[in-house]
Amino acid sequence: MAERLSDVEDRIDSVRQLSSVISAMRGIAAVRSREANARLAGIREYADTIGSAIAQALALYTEDGAGPGSDGSDTGRLFIVALCAEQGFVGAFNTHVLDAVQALVETVGMERADLLMVGSRGVGAARERGLEPVDCMAMAGHADQLAALANRLADRLFSRLQEGRASRVVIVSARPDEAHAAPYTVTRQTVFPFDFARFSPANLTQPPLVHLPAPLLLARLTDEYVFAELCEAVTLSYAAENDARMRAMIAARENVGRKLDELTATSRRLRQEQITEELIELAGAVRD
Incomplete structure (x- = not known):
């Protein structure tokens, strides 16, 4: 007896010790989520500033009646950037992201789609589904690493576009649910071809001083805006991952x-x- x-x-x-570990992990996840969310205001302000500059550049670009075109089409290769979790204890987080990836791949066929996986936990789960990534990257482990991750993603993305290995780029990622009906929602965001229709050409009473041809200026501003979109996507995904871990x-x-x-x-x-x-x-x- x-x-x-x-x-x-x-x-x-032993169970009490485990409870202490769980409480610590929950606290860490909460702090990381807050740190990520605190960066969103600055990222969105940066994107708004670039968007305003694009609107002014479009006005300069269209003075001769022309407008920016796009070399991308849905008939070429699809490049998917999937943002998954780097660490575990996130429930079905990776499953939901990969469900969206698989549905997107099925619309074009695996032979016309390339997959870049971010997040070590997602890589193994993707391979179990028969989705073989052409490239893999680690997800940021801390909020201070998010901008560097976005930089690396931008380098890989622009390299493929310049080499003509992609005609459409879609980011599949999770983001915190603003309605709080669920821990997160999974979204698909097309970053290329770039949608210039989002920006109405500015009514320029006094044109800005520029030192670059309008097409080159617009191209560089577009690159900056895509970088801002990548920053926002990885930051939201990082926040959603930690929200899922808290739950x-x-x-x-x-x-x-x-x-x-x-x-x-x-x-x-x-x-x-x-x-x-x-x-x-x-x-x-x-x-x-």
């Missing part, structure tokens, strides 16, 4: 709490049985 009680007490200690840790803590209650009840029962047995033995000794 004593041995069984000690075993249960050891399990209680998973909350569920895990509830399960651990229930298990701890069960073990505590068992421990009390065993202790009571042990006391009862000792009293019976003592009473027997007194009679003798």
